[in-house]
Amino acid sequence: MKHFNYFLALTAVLVLLNTSNYAQNSFDDIRDKKTAIANLQMALDSDNRGLKNSAIFLAGKYRVTELSSSLIDEYYNEEDIFVKKLIVSSLYRIADDNSDAFMAEICCKEKNRTVREFALSHYIASR
Numbered sequence: 696m697k698h699f700n701y702f703l704a705l706t707a708v709l710v711l712l713n714t715s716n717y718a719q720n721s722f723d724d725i726r727d728k729k730t731a732i733a734n735l736q737m738a739l740d741s742d743n744r745g746l747k748n749s750a751i752f753l754a755g756k757y758r759v760t761e762l763s764s765s766l767i768d769e770y771y772n773e774e775d776i777f778v779k780k781l782i783v784s785s786l787y788r789i790a791d792d793n794s795d796a797f798m799a800e801i802c803c804k805e806k807n808r809t810v811r812e813f814a815l816s817h818y819i820a821s822r
Contacts, residue, residue: 732759732761732762735750735753735754735759735762736765738750739751739754739762739765739766739769744778747769747778748778748781751766751769751778751781751782751785752781752785754766754785754789755781755784755786755787755788756785756788758789758790759789760789760791762789763786763789763791763793763794763797764793766782766785766786766789766794767782767786767794767797769782770782770783770797770801776807776809776810779807779810780809780813783798783801783810783813783814783817784817786798787817787820787821790821795818795821798814798817798818798821799818801814802814802815802818
């Protein structure tokens with residue numbers, strides 16, 4: 696019985712170690728990058744809030760610079776404070792010239808105080 700428990704524990708460890716190799720570490724690891732960008736763009740244009748939030752998050756996580764102008768446009772069309780903060784966070788992670796100029800502008804011109812302070816903290820951290 697003791698050997699069987701060791702066998703089960705070893706099998707569980709091997710399964711856990713083996714499945715961790717399938718995670719994407721970078722957006723550059725994706726084979727069909729154009730299709731992935733097009734899918735994220737369609738998700739950004741979607742009316743489904745959850746899908747849109749996921750696309751915003753993934754664009755920032757994988758630092759998709761091609762979507763920075765779309766995120767900026769989405770920011771101006773958005774009214775929800777949470778989504779605005781999510782866009783600011785994604786643009787902070789993307790960190791291209793468009794997003795830096797946008798962050799500087801939002802720090803001064805945003806009407807909502809919490810979003811303005813959130814953008815300012817990200818802008819200061821990027822300097």
